Each structure stands twice: as structure tokens, then as C-alpha cells.
Amino acid sequence: MYIFQEGEAGDNAQKLLCYDLHLYIMNIEFVQLRNFRNYEELSFSPSPGINVIYGKNGSGKTNIIEAIHYLSLGKSHRTNSDRDVVRNNESFAFCSATVRKANTKIEISLNLSPNEKKVKNFSIAKKRINRFHELIGQLQCVIFSPEDLLVIKEGPQLRRKLIDMMISQISTEYFIALQEYNSALNQRNAILREYKKTNVYDPNMIDIFDEQLAKYGTVIITHRARFIDELNRIASYYYEQISHNEHEKLSIQYASSLKIDSELSRAYKKLLLSNLQNDLFRGTTEKGIHREDLDILLNTKEIKVFGSQGQVRTAALCIKLAQVELFKKHSGEWPVLLLDDVMSELDVERRRKMMELTGKVQTFITCADESDVDIQLADRKYYIYQENANGKMKKFIEECNSNISNNELIFE
Ligand SMILES: Nc1ncnc2c1ncn2[C@@H]1O[C@H](COP(=O)(O)OP(=O)(O)OP(=O)(O)O)[C@@H](O)[C@H]1O
Ligand SMILES: [Mg+2]
Structure with a gap:
């Protein structure tokens, strides 16, 4: 290709x-x-x-x-x-x-x-x-079927799932970090839910899970940023090739709430801590990589809102073609x-x-x-x-x- x-x-x-x-x-x-x-x-x-x-x-x-x-x-x-x-x-x-x-x-x-x-x-x-x-x-195999259009049109959950699946297929480190993250998240959420019933929680336990979430969240954000950057580059190239229209520019951006630098892990933990009162009130962890999204834009406007059916389909297809490319790059086949x-x-x-x-x-x-x-x-x-x-x-x-x-x- x-x-x-x-x-x-x-x-x-x-x-x-x-x-x-x-x-x-x-x-x-x-x-x-x-x-x-x-x-x-x-x-x-x-x-x-x-x-x-x-x-x-x-x-x-x-x-x-x-x-x-x-x-x-x-x-x-x-x-x-x-x-x-x-x-x-x-x-x-x-x-x-x-x-x-x-x-x-x-x-x-x-x-x-x-x-x-x-x-x-x-x-x-x-x-x-x-x-x-x-x-x-x-x-x-990379499959593209009509259901994949939902990735663009529906809420962030499907986009996260797609990105997680794509990166997991090429990085075991990511796959493991994701499993560890989800396990820590479930345990933190269990404490938050319990607090709603009893009005009691152990701050030390929250701290332990925040530490885990910050550690694995950092790995995940770093991988996602790198991968989405590559995905954007290749998918937008394909979009340009397929649409044959220089005025149609596809861009895929990672909407992370945190900046990627050497302080990322610390900033992650701070974010969790600053939102703890809110989390206790709601009974769930509201900030973190499990709530992130991808912005898929056509000429800087959200494609799911402004794109035609054909444009949405082309964009979804280009993301899959880019996946083929990235598969090859990372796995050699x-x-x-x-x-x-x-x-x-x-x-x-x-x-x-x-x-x-x-x-x-x-x-x-x-x-x-x-x-x-x-x-x-x-x-x-x-x-x-x-x-x-x-x-x-x-x-x-x-x-x-x-x-x-x-x-x-x-x-x-
Ligand atoms: N377990 C099964 N046993 C026998 N026939 C089945 C079974 N499951 C599905 N089918 C038949 O398979 C056919 C659907 O096949 P398929 O989804 O591959 O069609 P298609 O050619 O892709 O159609 P479309 O163009 O609408 O997408 C239907 O006729 C359905 O009745
Ligand atoms: Mg069919």
C-alpha cells in the first residue's frame, strides 16, 4: 500500500x-x-x-x-x-x-x-x-463492515474501544496496562459506591488505586498519543487520495485532558485527587483515560455532525486502511x-x-x-x-x- x-x-x-x-x-x-x-x-x-x-x-x-x-x-x-x-x-x-x-x-x-x-x-x-x-x-485481518460507521457517528465509547483494540493488537505493554488500569478503576469505583451507601471510605485505599491509575494511565496516554498521531497522518493521506479533493481534509485528534511530559504521572494523580469530592458524590471515577475521546474532523468541523454519508464512510474506511498500514509497520506482515x-x-x-x-x-x-x-x-x-x-x-x-x-x- x-x-x-x-x-x-x-x-x-x-x-x-x-x-x-x-x-x-x-x-x-x-x-x-x-x-x-x-x-x-x-x-x-x-x-x-x-x-x-x-x-x-x-x-x-x-x-x-x-x-x-x-x-x-x-x-x-x-x-x-x-x-x-x-x-x-x-x-x-x-x-x-x-x-x-x-x-x-x-x-x-x-x-x-x-x-x-x-x-x-x-x-x-x-x-x-x-x-x-x-x-x-x-x-x-482488518475488517471494515457497515457497523464500523457507528464508530464515527456514535458516542466516545466505541471510538475508545476501537483505539484500544488497534493498539492492543500491536503492543502487549498497552494491553497489559489497560487490563491493570481497568482492574484498579473497578476497585476504586467499588469504594466510591460503598461511600454513597455508608458515608465512609478509606483515603489510603483511594490513594493506592490513584497511584495505579496514574501509573497505567500514563502508559496508555503515551501510547494513544503516539498511535493516534500516526493514524491521523496515514488516514488523512488516504482521505486525500480517495476524495481527490484538496478542500476535504480529514484529521483525527486525540482529546486527552492531560499534557504529555515528564510530569504526566504526577499530573494524573493530581487530577484524580482534585476530583475526588465530585467522584464520592457521584459514586464513580469521572476523570481519566476511560473517559477520553477522539475528535474526527473534516475541515476542522466534527464529521459526525457535518459530514455526508459518503464522507463518513470514506473517513471510516481511511481509518481502517491506516490500521492496515500500522499493522504492517508494527508486526512486519x-x-x-x-x-x-x-x-x-x-x-x-x-x-x-x-x-x-x-x-x-x-x-x-x-x-x-x-x-x-x-x-x-x-x-x-x-x-x-x-x-x-x-x-x-x-x-x-x-x-x-x-x-x-x-x-x-x-x-x-
Ligand atoms: N445458521 C444459518 N443457517 C442457514 N442459513 C442462515 C443461517 N444464518 C444465516 N443464514 C442465511 O444467510 C443469509 C444471510 O447471509 P449474509 O448476511 O451473508 O447475506 P449478504 O449476502 O451479506 O446480504 P446483504 O447484501 O443484505 O448484506 C440469509 O439468507 C440467512 O437466512
Ligand atoms: Mg452482507
């Missing part, structure tokens, strides 16, 4: 370059589903470039994205109940992916059996794994990009640009209509149709579109 710009010596050169690079970029070579959502049986070999999956509403496009998400992060991106993905009237679901990485090739698979004692079993190279963290990182139904509200120019930018990592794009994407830029195109309520997939090879029957692959 972005860092390969120097290789751009014309479209063909760029394409060649990315195919060479795909030899070293993580990509999924083969996908197989059995009794997964509406698929009785499905298998296909995606391109290492852009894969477009299109079909009518309800045909099963997101189901494929969901299966890949399971194999990457161990869970669905849209349900908390594993049982939901098991095909109706079946007792198990299965999905697997063969993943090519820089030096190896692995097969990751999932067996879901809601009626068994252990419902969810993952295997790597056919060997069952016992610990969840063995799965994380094997297949790195390009992740697979999953774009579920994100094209329909973008104008033609934005769609084209968007596909050009994503073309350097393996990308799965779903859309309801073939015209939602610039087909010239798709490396492989799949059309999903349903027959007798069974999901089937028909693969079109773009160059041979006129003679589809020779090239179709139907899986039942």
Missing part, C-alpha cells in the same frame, strides 16, 4: 510490483466452509489481490467474511453466539483457510459443535490448539483486508481510488451489485447465487465473462 508508492512507475509496473510482493505477503490461498450459515459446502481459491464477491441481498456474502474473521480472531464480528453460524438443522459447522505467509504455509480450521462439551475447536496444521492466543496473529459492503455509498471516483489503494494487500470486497466496484481492478470476481436455499458460489473469470459456462465453478 502506501509505502510502495515509490514503485509506482505506471499502472502495469505497480501491478507487477504487487504481484511480486504477494509472494511475501500473507494471503489466503484456499477457503472451505461446511454447514456454515447458509452454506452446505463451499470451497474456493481466492486471488492474492482483490477478490470481489457479489450477489443479491441475503445470498451469503457477509457469511464468507464472517468465516474468515472467525479463523483470524476466533469469533464472529456480528454475533456473540457461536450457535448462530451453524447451518439450520445441522449439529456442527466447519471452516478452514490455507494461509501463505512469508516463509510458511499453514492451514487453520474451526470446528463448531454447539452440542458438545467443548463447542469451539481451532486447529493449526490439523493439530488442535488449546490456548486461544496460539490462534491470534496466525491470520491477521500485511494483514488481509475484509471490506464488507462498503462501496455502495461511495461515488465512482472514490470507489476506483479505493480499489487502487487496497490492491496491494489481499482484499475481499463484498457488494450487492456488480456495478458497485470497478471491475477492471478486481483480480477475481465471484458471484453468489442461491438455489434450493443452499448457498452456491459461481466463480467468474473476468476476461472470460463471455463464456462463463467454461469457467464457472459451482460448489454444492
